[in-house]
Amino acid sequence: MKTFKIGGVHPNDNKLTAGLKIVDVPLPRQAVIPMSQHIGAPCVPCVQKGDVVKVGQLIGEANGFMSARIHSPVSGKVAKIDMASDAFGAKCQSIFIDVDGDEWMDNIKRTADVERICSLTGPEIIKRIADAGIVGLGGACFPTHVKLSPPPGTKAEVLIINGVECEPYLTCDHQLMMEHGEEIFIGISLLMKAINVQRAVIGIEENKKDAIKYFQELATKHFGVEVCPLKMHYPQGGEKQLIDAVIGRQVPSGALPIAVGAVVQNVATTYAVYEAVQKNKPLIDRVMTLTGKSVKNPGNYRVRLGTPLSDVMALAGGLPEDTGKVIAGGPMMGRAMKSLDAPATKRSSGLLVMPALEAQRKEMDNCIRCGKCVSACPMGLEPYLLMNEAEGAVWDRMEHDRVMDCIECGCCLYTCPSRRPLLDYIRMGKATVGGIIRARNAKK
Amino acid sequence: MATLIVSPSPHIHSGDSVSKNMYNVVIALLPAYLVSLYFFGVGALAVSLISMLSCVLFEYLIQRFVFKGKTTVGNGSALLTGMLLAFNLPSNLPWWMVVIGAFVAIGVGKMTFGGLGNNIFNPALVGRVFLLVSFPAAMTTWPVPSPLSLQYTDAETGATVLAMIKGGFGELPSHVDMLLGNMGGSLGEVSAIALIIGGIYLLIRKTITWHIPVSILLTVVLFTGILHACNPAEYASPLVHLLSGGLMLGAIFMATDYVTSPMTHRGQLIYGVGIGIITVVIRTWGAYPEGMSFAILIMNAVTPLINTYVKPRRFGEKVKK
Numbered sequence: 001m002k003t004f005k006i007g008g009v010h011p012n013d014n015k016l017t018a019g020l021k022i023v024d025v026p027l028p029r030q031a032v033i034p035m036s037q038h039i040g041a042p043c044v045p046c047v048q049k050g051d052v053v054k055v056g057q058l059i060g061e062a063n064g065f066m067s068a069r070i071h072s073p074v075s076g077k078v079a080k081i082d083m084a085s086d087a088f089g090a091k092c093q094s095i096f097i098d099v100d101g102d103e104w105m106d107n108i109k110r111t112a113d114v115e116r117i118c119s120l121t122g123p124e125i126i127k128r129i130a131d132a133g134i135v136g137l138g139g140a141c142f143p144t145h146v147k148l149s150p151p152p153g154t155k156a157e158v159l160i161i162n163g164v165e166c167e168p169y170l171t172c173d174h175q176l177m178m179e180h181g182e183e184i185f186i187g188i189s190l191l192m193k194a195i196n197v198q199r200a201v202i203g204i205e206e207n208k209k210d211a212i213k214y215f216q217e218l219a220t221k222h223f224g225v226e227v228c229p230l231k232m233h234y235p236q237g238g239e240k241q242l243i244d245a246v247i248g249r250q251v252p253s254g255a256l257p258i259a260v261g262a263v264v265q266n267v268a269t270t271y272a273v274y275e276a277v278q279k280n281k282p283l284i285d286r287v288m289t290l291t292g293k294s295v296k297n298p299g300n301y302r303v304r305l306g307t308p309l310s311d312v313m314a315l316a317g318g319l320p321e322d323t324g325k326v327i328a329g330g331p332m333m334g335r336a337m338k339s340l341d342a343p344a345t346k347r348s349s350g351l352l353v354m355p356a357l358e359a360q361r362k363e364m365d366n367c368i369r370c371g372k373c374v375s376a377c378p379m380g381l382e383p384y385l386l387m388n389e390a391e392g393a394v395w396d397r398m399e400h401d402r403v404m405d406c407i408e409c410g411c412c413l414y415t416c417p418s419r420r421p422l423l424d425y426i427r428m429g430k431a432t433v434g435g436i437i438r439a440r441n442a443k444k
Numbered sequence: 445m446a447t448l449i450v451s452p453s454p455h456i457h458s459g460d461s462v463s464k465n466m467y468n469v470v471i472a473l474l475p476a477y478l479v480s481l482y483f484f485g486v487g488a489l490a491v492s493l494i495s496m497l498s499c500v501l502f503e504y505l506i507q508r509f510v511f512k513g514k515t516t517v518g519n520g521s522a523l524l525t526g527m528l529l530a531f532n533l534p535s536n537l538p539w540w541m542v543v544i545g546a547f548v549a550i551g552v553g554k555m556t557f558g559g560l561g562n563n564i565f566n567p568a569l570v571g572r573v574f575l576l577v578s579f580p581a582a583m584t585t586w587p588v589p590s591p592l593s594l595q596y597t598d599a600e601t602g603a604t605v606l607a608m609i610k611g612g613f614g615e616l617p618s619h620v621d622m623l624l625g626n627m628g629g630s631l632g633e634v635s636a637i638a639l640i641i642g643g644i645y646l647l648i649r650k651t652i653t654w655h656i657p658v659s660i661l662l663t664v665v666l667f668t669g670i671l672h673a674c675n676p677a678e679y680a681s682p683l684v685h686l687l688s689g690g691l692m693l694g695a696i697f698m699a700t701d702y703v704t705s706p707m708t709h710r711g712q713l714i715y716g717v718g719i720g721i722i723t724v725v726i727r728t729w730g731a732y733p734e735g736m737s738f739a740i741l742i743m744n745a746v747t748p749l750i751n752t753y754v755k756p757r758r759f760g761e762k763v764k765k
Contacts, residue, residue: 410454
């Protein structure tokens with residue numbers, strides 16, 4: 001079985017919610033929709049206080065190419081447009097909508113039948129995707145239409161579908177694959193048409209045996225699509241690691257996947273593409289995993305964007321007594337949240353509740369130079385050295401030692417016997433070195 | 445709602461720790477320790493206990509009264525140094541020499557550099573080599589194995605295999621005796637098989653990787669194999685080299701010391717080959733019959749250089765088309 005070649009770790013996968021059917025979260029009383037739910041420029045609100053909006057109506061217009069439109073996930077009246085805190089405490093312009101009923105735009109097909117036929121051309125498909133405000137749902141939230149428009153001079157050869165879900169605990173992609181496999185395959189054919197490639201490979205880790213089997217069956221009916229079972233190996237869902245695992249090509253330092261002819265899309269994104277192109281449904285909801293060892297009803301929930309996360313938590317039985325930390329996303333790369341009052345966004349792949357006992361970091365020891373961080377780094381860096389350099393503020397050395405290649409997967413800190421805050425220092429170094437590089441480029 | 449803890453990712457940890465690694469090595473040393481207790485009896489017990497106790501005590505005293513910081517003797521690193529130092533000493537060494545060795549190992553070899561993780565040289569070997577050059581006679585008279593002996597400093601002594609080869613006298617023990625450890629030598633180095641069992645345990649527990657031991661052993665086998673093939677009368681066979689002296693102990697337990705060995709696998713291979721070559725050169729042409737300790741210390745000194753110039757294979761370095 002295939003996997004990527006450098007580094008990586010093997011955390012316990014703890015997929016407590018595997019196989020649990022996706023449950024719809026009831027509509028909130030008020031939805032709060034931040035104007036920045038993607039990488040790139042925040043959207044510009046195109047509704048005003050007092051406007052009545054329907055589900056799927058455009059409320060935030062993309063601000064330039066590197067941006068993604070935002071649609072109303074609920075129907076009702078715009079209560080106000082104001083700053084609101086996100087789950088991490090940062091303020092962002094948001095539209096507050098008082099929910100009234102559930103009235104959808106007329107052009108959205110709401111039936112559950114699978115729409116197979118598509119007569120659109122590649123560029124038309126990309127336009128639909130941009131219009132629907134789709135972003136990468138794996139967690140990075142990179143606008144999908146940007147990823148599907150390769151820069152001039154490059155040519156995509158293969159579409160890689162990310163069904164790895166290597167983060168421990170998360171199962172939303174797995175469950176989506178089991179419940180909407182056919183739609184995902186149609187999404188794949190749409191994406192293949194959009195970037196004009198004849199080959200697509202779906203990477204799935206071996207801990208999802210049922211999904212591998214189901215997708216292999218479906219693949220026999222779809223020409224040019226193959227399933228690539230992968231060994232369990234974190235961070236296999238990382239774009240560069242997945243490309244290496246699936247087609248054996250390594251994206252060079254600083255380059256994009258297109259440099260080796262690959263375009264990578266997550267399965268949830270592919271499903272959203274299907275809905276946008278075949279059903280005309282913009283990105284207004286997503287599946288998220290709500291989990292944790294002491295959560296009463298862990299599960300996979302379909303949530304309208306803008307729903308307060310505390311509502312989703314209440315559905316799962318409320319915050320357990322022993323809660324120490326709530327993480328947006330998985331335990332390796334997710335961010336610890338400041339409060340549950342924030343709304344679900346395109347970024348919300350999961351909520352992981354960690355008991356107080358596990359939530360606190362232990363004190364660090366001296367570096368014993370065991371080299372485990374070097375062996376674990378999937379980018380072939382030397383985390384111990386980068387930390388020393390960050391402590392000493394020798395930024396030029398850090399740049400030379402490729403700090404900008406770091407994908408922040410957390411393998412170094414996960415594996416360090418002395419629990420040294422390697423990644424914290426590397427992040428600081430990345431921020432500083434990134435600033436120095438930008439300043440230098442601006443001068444040229 | 446209760447206050448939530450906020451900290452940067454990752455939020456889980458492998459559970460590995462300094463003390464787990466240290467105690468794993470201690471566990472891996474137990475088979476060889478039992479063998480030495482059997483062959484060298486009370487002497488082995490006395491030397492090892494004195495060495496471990498004094499290493500732990502010196503580390504504690506220096507951390508407590510010189511550094512005036514927190515003490516970390518519980519993590520097992522001083523205990524391990526003491527155990528390794530004892531393994532490199534003859535079992536009839538007087539107690540006060542053992543204490544001096546422990547003081548040099550911990551006080552000079554480790555603490556002067558700032559404690560665990562900062563030392564350049566393997567502390568146990570620093571202690572051992574200090575004793576070797578200070579008390580050459582005591583350090584090179586080895587008790588002959590006498591199962592469960594009750595003698596300590598008055599034990600009957602004999603020569604090691606390597607000394608016999610160098611001096612060209614005596615009859616070498618059989619290969620089976622050498623494998624089991626039924627021969628003269630430092631108390632922990634004699635039983636190749638017990639050391640190999642410990643090494644396999646360390647490999648399974650992922651405390652060490654194969655790179656350092658295998659590169660050292662392969663280099664020694666290749667180098668001595670060529671010499672032996674050229675002139676079997678003059679040079680001992682690779683098997684004798686493998687089973688004698690401190691080679692196994694050094695390759696599996698001393699050279700793999702985290703702090704003083706290179707960080708990358710490629711660097712570790714270079715380091716291992718270097719140790720192998722230097723060991724054979726000293727054994728064959730040097731003044732001492734055994735060169736393992738010196739070889740490791742010399743390559744310890746080269747380690748920072750290796751770390752500077754030998755980098756891990758970077759992702760995307762070679763693009764396959």
